[in-house]
Amino acid sequence: MELEPELLLQEARESVEAAQSYRRELGQRLQGLREARRQIKESASQTRDVLKQHFNDLKGTLGKLLDERLVTLLQEVDTIEQETIKPLDDCQKLIEHGVNTAEDLVQEEWTAGFEGYSLSSRRNIALRNDSESSGVLYSSAPTYFCGQTLTFRQVDIIVSV
Structure with missing residues (x-):
């Protein structure tokens, strides 16, 4: 019966060693998970910064392009306005000349x-x-x-x- 306590003691030691080994392995896995989490967070943060910078650059470029397009369109509207108004101005001058001539004719009999x-x-x-x-x-x-x-x-x- 003396073997039995030694066997139990041996089994207990092996169980403790297995538990410690399992604990070390789980600790290493936990450390690996923490490292993976840190890397993911760092990568996500860098990606956010790059995306924000990229979109700010795009906004600046698009803003400039839109401003240039607006200026071009406004110039086209001005040109069309001038081209469209010119015949009306010419017509007005002719009418005013006719009115003035008619007034002069009536006054001078x-x-x-x-x-x-x-x-x-x-x-x-x-x-x-x-x-x-x-x-x-x-x-x-x-x-x-x-x-x-x-x-x-x-x-x-x-x-x-």
């Missing part, structure tokens, strides 16, 4: 020439002096257009006393 038109105070009516059958033209649209020329001749009034 001018009458219409044979090859021109007599202005009517009624809207959309012009009297044609070269028409034999009908001297009046009626229109549903404005009678006078940009670029139309009206000719007049001056009549000298002689008063006999």
Whole structure:
């Protein structure tokens, strides 16, 4: 029976050694897990920093490109505006010239020439002096257009006393 306590003691020692060995192995695995966790966190942090920097660079580049495109589009709008307004300005000048000429003619007692038109105070009516059958033209649209020329001749009034 003496063997039995020694066997039990031997088994206990082996169990303790196995437990210690298992504990060391688990400790090493735990250390490996901690190292892996640290590496993952460090890698994730570096990746975040790189991504933030990359997107900030992209934002800067895109912002510059968008600003340049905006300037280009605004210049195109300005050009189109100028090209579109020019005919209106030309038309306005012609109309103003016609109004000024008509005012001058009325003030200086001018009458219409044979090859021109007599202005009517009624809207959309012009009297044609070269028409034999009908001297009046009626229109549903404005009678006078940009670029139309009206000719007049001056009549000298002689008063006999």
